[in-house]
Amino acid sequence: MGSPANDTDEPLTPAGRLFLQPEINQVIHCVMGLKNQIDIDAIKSGLCNSPILKHPRFTSLMVRDSRGFEHWRRTDIDIESHFVIIDDPVSSAASDESVINEYLAGLSIDPSSLSTDKPLWEIHLLMAQRRVDDGDDLPMMVSAIRSMSNGRTRTCWRNLWGFLLMLWFSFIYVLEFTLRSLWLRDRKTPITGGAGVELWPRKLATARFCLQDMKVVKAVLAHATINDILYGIISAGLSRYLDIREPNGLQDGLQITGLAMVNLREQKELQDLSHLMRGNSGARWGNKFGVLLLPVYYQRSNCTDPLEYVKRAKTVMDRKKQSFEALFSYKLGDLVMSYFGSKVASLLNYRTICNTSFTLSNVVGPKEEIMFYGNPVTFLRASSSSLPHALTMHMLSYAGRADMQILVAKDIIPDPEFLAKCFEDALLEMKAQAMAGM
Structure with a gap:
C-alpha cells in the first residue's frame, strides 16, 4: 500500500522512475582510494557537517503514493544506518584491486541492496584492504548512489x-x-x-x-x-x-x-x-x-x-x-x-x-588531487549495477x-x-x- 502524498513531496523525474523498474534498476558505485588509514569517526563527523546532508537527494526517502507514483520526501538522517563497515577480508584474491573489483562485481547484480527505508546512498568501508607488507596498497571506500553519470x-x-x-x-x-x-x-x-x-x-x-x-x-x-x-x-x-x-x-x-x-x-x-x-x-x-x-x-x-x-x-x-x-x-x-x-x-x-x-x-x-576529510585521495573510479x-x-x-x-x-x-x-x-x-x- 502506498502512503498519501504531502505538500512537500517532489515527484521523481521520468528518468528516476525509469531506473526503479526491475529490468534496468540502476545503482552507481563510486570507489575512492585513500592514502592513509581510514578514520571512521572523522568521516562520519565530516559528513554530518557537509553540504551533502543539505542535498535533497541525499536527505529524502523514495515513497510511493496510493496511485503507485514515486515521490521524494525529506527526512532526518541517521548517519549510522548509511555506513557498512567490513573489517575482515572479503576475498582471497591476490591483490587489493582484485578484492575491490570482486566486491563491486557482487554488488552490481544486487541493486536491491539499497533499502528504501532510508535515503538511497551508502558508504562501504573495506578496512582490511591495507596489507602490512606493502605500504603502497591502499584502503578503499565504496559508495553506492542511485543516479546516472553522463x-x-x-x-x-x-x-x-x-x-x-x-x-x-x-x-x-x-x-x-x-x-x-x-x-x-x-x-x-x-x-x-x-x-x-x-x-x-x-x-x-x-x-x-x-x-x-x-x-x-x-x-x-x-x-x-x-x-x-x-x-x-x-x-x-x-x-x-x-x-x-x-x-x-x-x-x-x-x-x-x-x-x-x-x-x-x-x-x-x-x-x-x-x-x-x-x-x-x-x-x-x-x-x-x-x-x-x-x-x-x-x-x-x-x-x-x-x-x-x-x-x-x-x-x-x-x-x-x-x-x-x-x-x-x-x-x-x-x-x-x-x-x-x-x-x-x-x-x-x-x-x-x-x-x-x-x-x-x-x-x-x-x-587536482583532493582530500577526503584530511585523507589524500589517490584515485577515483565509477561503475554501475548490471x-x-x-x-x-x-x-x-x-x-x-x-x-x-x-x-x-x-x-x-x-x-x-x-x-x-x-x-x-x-x-x-x-x-x-x-x-x-x-
Whole structure:
C-alpha cells in the first residue's frame, strides 16, 4: 500500500522512475582510494557537517503514493544506518584491486541492496584492504548512489549548410534509434548480451590511462576531444579483443553498437550548487539526459593504422553533435513515460539495450588531487549495477589519470583483464603513431 502524498513531496523525474523498474534498476558505485588509514569517526563527523546532508537527494526517502507514483520526501538522517563497515577480508584474491573489483562485481547484480527505508546512498568501508607488507596498497571506500553519470553535446546552428546537415543527421540517427528500440539489433558476437543477462554473475577489471597520452593523440587531430580519443580506443580495443576471441569468424567492418549517456542540462544549471539547494536558481533537480548510439566497426587490428580508429570516431561524434538524436531520445522517453507509464517506458529502454552490445560513459573528475576529510585521495573510479549488456564501461578522470571500470557478464566475457589490456595497448599504439608523425 502506498502512503498519501504531502505538500512537500517532489515527484521523481521520468528518468528516476525509469531506473526503479526491475529490468534496468540502476545503482552507481563510486570507489575512492585513500592514502592513509581510514578514520571512521572523522568521516562520519565530516559528513554530518557537509553540504551533502543539505542535498535533497541525499536527505529524502523514495515513497510511493496510493496511485503507485514515486515521490521524494525529506527526512532526518541517521548517519549510522548509511555506513557498512567490513573489517575482515572479503576475498582471497591476490591483490587489493582484485578484492575491490570482486566486491563491486557482487554488488552490481544486487541493486536491491539499497533499502528504501532510508535515503538511497551508502558508504562501504573495506578496512582490511591495507596489507602490512606493502605500504603502497591502499584502503578503499565504496559508495553506492542511485543516479546516472553522463556527458555533454552541442548542436550546430551557425549557417544554412550547418542547419541542413543538422536536419539530415537528425533524420538518419533518429530513424536508427527508433528502429533499435523496436527490432533492429546487432549481429551476435563474443561480447553480445541480451534479455536476462542483467542477472548473470559479473567480473570487473580496470583499464588505466594517462591523460597526457590521450592529449598527445588529441594534438595531432584538429579539433579532437578526449571523448573522441576514448571512442577510438574502444573501437581499436574491441577489434583487437575480437581478433583473439574470433580470429576467423567475424566479417571485416561488422558494426557493434554501444549506448552513451548525454547530459542535456545547460552548464549554468550546474555551476552553483548552493543556489540550487536553496531553491532560488530556477533549475530543476533530477536527471535530464539523452542517449546516443555509438557504432564501432570491427577491423582486423593487424592491418589498420591505429589513428584511423580515432579519425573515424571523431567523424561519427561530430555528426552526432550536429543532430537531435540525444534530445529525441529524451523527449521520446518523457512522452512514453507520461502517456503510457513506467512499465512501457522500461520495456522500450530494455529492448534498446538488448538490441545493442555495450554501454560507455566518461565523466570528468577533479584535475587536482583532493582530500577526503584530511585523507589524500589517490584515485577515483565509477561503475554501475548490471544491464542486459554483457559489457559496460565507465571512465572517470582524476589528477592526470583516467581509470575505466570494465564490468562484464563473466560467462560471456571471461577475461575482462585481457580486454582492459587491449584498451591500454590501443592508446599506447596511438600515442606512438602520433609522436612518430609530429
